[in-house]
Amino acid sequence: MIPNFYKEMNEIPLTNHGKLNRKALPEPEFNLKDLIKEPYVAPQSEVEKTLCVLYSKIFNIPIENIGIKSVFHELGGDSLIAIKILTQVNKIFNIKLGVKDILENATIYSLANCIEQKIINNNNNNKDNNQINQMGCVQRYNKDEFPITSLLSSFPYKIDNKLILAFSFNMLVFYQLNKATNIEKLIKAINIVLERHEILKTRFMINQENKIVGKTIKDEKLEIEYYTKDNFEKFVRPFNLTKDKLLIRVGLIQGTEDEDVILMMDMDHRIGDGISYGILIKELLMAYSDIPLPELPIQYSDYAIDYDKRVHSIERSDIIKFYKxxxxxxxxxxxxxxxxxxxFEIKCKAIESYFVRTNEETYRTINQITEKYKLSKTALFLTVYSFVISMYSDDDENKNIFTTVLVSNRMMPDTEKLIGLFLRCIPLLIKIKKGVTLLDLIKECMNIILKAYDCDIPYTMISEAINLPVCNSVIQFDPYDLKRSQNQNQNQNQNLPKLISLLEMFKKYGKESVLFQLLNSNNILHPDSKWTIGEEKDYYSILFKYNKNLYSDSLIKEIVNRFIYILSDENNF
Known part of the structure; x- marks a missing residue:
């Protein structure tokens, strides 16, 4: 494998054992001209000029270094960045491109031609001009009530009115605050954030048309709950959608004067996701520090109404045909x-977690493979995961793996700062074929994922149309850029409270059994296998949650080890 860059060194840093000390190696000082491999050709048309400005902003490269021969992948583009570009392109030019259009038209010159042709086609077909863009701008509707179509998109199974109201999925976090924290000021800051994000004051109910809707209760206030270290477990309880005034709780554990204050927050998954907590805590700190919060361009209800309109305006028969x-x-x-x-017991689920990190060498190998072959990391991980699972199939003729990919629906600029549930489940069948290389399987998987991404309707609608069973296998990839965008502002604030893990908190006070009861009470709809792969600065994290009533710990460790082994060596592809 030939390196892209070289750096001259006077000596090689070694460990005490005489081996290469990778951590002591200096970071490569890339020359921007080395990164821009194609010769510069200035943009001519208005579309080319607009794209150059857009690429400069998204890739953080000076505009004078972006020309019409600049290549998407060579600039550092991946599927996540493609979605960001797609969002802006559709919004600016009032057209509807797909992710695949961005990836297949690698140069700005080629993409500009694609856009210009789409504009011409739209002008020749007036009905397209009034069409709702698939990933366009969300408008303000200023309504207290919204449909739950966007929520239905977040669950990997058929879901009806009774089911959406029946279960509770707590998202519980603990933060350690400084003992000098002004409690009155903290409570005021919490209510500022509550007033700002209407989804935090939303209940779900059946309206006059016998449909479940989200309803914002604007006059509702949050009451802080107080506990001690001896009884804080009482804060942990399921949400009741028909009785609870709010689907978020905030509690404080106050000890002695010498002890820090523990902030407890619990949110129902239907009104938030993991990124929502990062937004909430950041804005809470800003409000506590009397820093003005910028006005939100839209509310979650606007996104939900817009999503419902888009789903019901597209031709679903074509999407169903594609899936079938x-x-x-x-x-x-x-x-x-x-x-x-x-x-094994099938009456109940007991979800166990297995967590592991790759080493730096595997991290580099994964990145080299995806860059060299222009692969989506989601497709890479999904295919390798499916390939490993297929090894345990007794059917030599049928090793196809039915699974669901969980992706973020936060790619529109207006949704980046909103609290709410922005997830989408995409059902897929990964076909493991004899005599086909793993690399070709990944490319085929990537092609299908890109097509499926542009077919945005809720899982439950697909399931009803082609009779999909409940999916017990879910995989999610969290790219570094997505996590970094939420962490940058937090890292700049040195007063960010310390996050305490659930196990650490409950174990510290001898209440592990309460935690396990809570976790298992939320497991009714949890898949038997859920992989979350997170991209960090110099490693990948793998969190495998599995039903331990079905699968042994040794089996799970074996699967994960095989998964990492395949990813660690390019020769396996």
């Missing part, structure tokens, strides 16, 4: 083919 003819067109097992424990 191109994805689910071969036989597959409805459940994972992993060997189960003897005398």
């Amino acid at each position: 003819d191109e994805i689910f067109n071969e036989p597959y097992a409805s459940q994972l083919t992993l060997p189960k424990k003897e005398n």
